[in-house]
Amino acid sequence: MSLNSIREVNFDGLVGLTHNYSGLAHGNVASMSHGGLVSNPKEGALQGLAKMKSLMDAGYAQGVLPPQQRPDLGALRDLGFTGSDREMLARAAKQAPQLLRAVCSASSMWTANAGTITPSVDAPDGRVHFTPANLQSSFHRYLEPKTTGRVLQAIFRDEQHFAHHPVLPATPAFSDEGAANHTRLCGEYGEPGVHLFVYGRQAFSGGRNEPKRYP
Numbered sequence: 001m002s003l004n005s006i007r008e009v010n011f012d013g014l015v016g017l018t019h020n021y022s023g024l025a026h027g028n029v030a031s032m033s034h035g036g037l038v039s040n041p042k043e044g045a046l047q048g049l050a051k052m053k054s055l056m057d058a059g060y061a062q063g064v065l066p067p068q069q070r071p072d073l074g075a076l077r078d079l080g081f082t083g084s085d086r087e088m089l090a091r092a093a094k095q096a097p098q099l100l101r102a103v104c105s106a107s108s109m110w111t112a113n114a115g116t117i118t119p120s121v122d123a124p125d126g127r128v129h130f131t132p133a134n135l136q137s138s139f140h141r142y143l144e145p146k147t148t149g150r151v152l153q154a155i156f157r158d159e160q161h162f163a164h165h166p167v168l169p170a171t172p173a174f175s176d177e178g179a180a181n182h183t184r185l186c187g188e189y190g191e192p193g194v195h196l197f198v199y200g201r202q203a204f205s206g207g208r209n210e211p212k213r214y215p
Helices: 029-034 041-057 073-078 085-095 097-103 145-155
Strands: 009-013 061-065 115-118 128-132 162-164 182-185 194-197
Touching: 009 041, 041 061, 061 145, 073 085, 073 097, 085 097, 115 145, 128 145, 145 162
Parallel strands: 009 061, 128 162
Antiparallel strands: 115 128, 182 194
8 A cells, every 4th residue: 555545534523412511521621611601502513514524625534423322311320310211301400410411411522532543554463443532530521432432333344454442441540531642743644653642640650740730
């Protein structure tokens, strides 16, 4: 395969119907400062599609990941809510409104956190490798990885070219925010590259040198 035949593909997530500004991401300045504002899911989805089209018009290869099903009723059941879907939502709204906002979050639109991709040129077996991020640091994002993995497996199905890995254990020691903390440096897309990971805390270090301003 020639260098000219290898391309980088950008993927965006589509904004879901339950998109809301709830200030769920502690330490995220934008999330916290917009908490409580009125959202417009339809307008957000249209803006996202317009952005994707602008990249395609500029010559980039562009893909889209579908929104995940929300509210996450399974999460409510796991947390002890019972009854019909309507009854569970009503009880959550009354008893734990912040929890309801979390299970309604459309945060899967932020595909930089979906996982980490290893290009085929950097993999020993010559395949593209996908590892969904566990996103264990935030409850509303912790709900995403299983579905993210299934979506990626459905899109990239050919086992001859693609390999899919399970998420890392969902503990602070293996906290994984996906490609948001990762970049790859290379001369050409078809050449081996250097992967750069940025992190704020190190497991088993006794809590030394942890971030304070943006935890």
